Amino acid sequence: CICLVxxxxxxxxxxxxxxxxxxxxKREGLDGSGPEWAxxxxxxxxxxxxxxxVRDVQPGEMVxxxxxxxxxxxxxxxxxxxxxxxxxxxxxSPDRVQNDISVYNFQLGLGxxxxxxxx
Numbered sequence: 001c002i003c004l005v006x007x008x009x010x011x012x013x014x015x016x017x018x019x020x021x022x023x024x025x026k027r028e029g030l031d032g033s034g035p036e037w038a039x040x041x042x043x044x045x046x047x048x049x050x051x052x053x054v055r056d057v058q059p060g061e062m063v064x065x066x067x068x069x070x071x072x073x074x075x076x077x078x079x080x081x082x083x084x085x086x087x088x089x090x091x092x093s094p095d096r097v098q099n100d101i102s103v104y105n106f107q108l109g110l111g112x113x114x115x116x117x118x119x
Contacts, residue, residue: 002039009066012039018059018081021098024071025051037065044093056099 002012002022014022025038025046038046043053057063059079064072083099084091094104 007067009064009068010037010039011062011064012057013062013076014057014059014079016060016077016079018079018099019084021083021087021092021096022057024054024057024063026054027051029069034069035071036069037071039063039065042093042096043098044095053097 002010005011012022014020021041023040023043023046025040025043026035027038027050028034029036036051038049038051039057040046046053057073058075059081060075060077061079062074062076066072081099087098088101088103088106089110092098092103094107096103
């Protein structure tokens with residue numbers, strides 16, 4: 001979930017089971033003012049706007065990008081990673097890295113496993 005809160009900044013959090021993905025991106029400010037941050041459900045969104053993937057938001061973690069551009073994160077509740085399998089198979093772009101797993105390699109591995117089963 002991502003929202004803007006007046007007087008706070010951009011607030012993003014991931015559910016305690018990590019069912020849906022959420023990633024943090026960063027680039028150096030175009031005016032030299034320091035780092036700029038981005039939050040997206042797919043890290044492939046960062047490339048076209050010249051951001052680099054930093055990491056996934058962890059299950060149960062909240063991230064705040066303050067109005068001054070500072071990144072603050074806090075583990076609000078203990079999280080256990082139980083991602084939705086449909087994210088890897090149907091919803092995510094093949095060029096995405098989700099939970100440090102290449103979606104393309106995951107899909108390729110599933111296809112290889114399936115081919116061995118039906119051979």
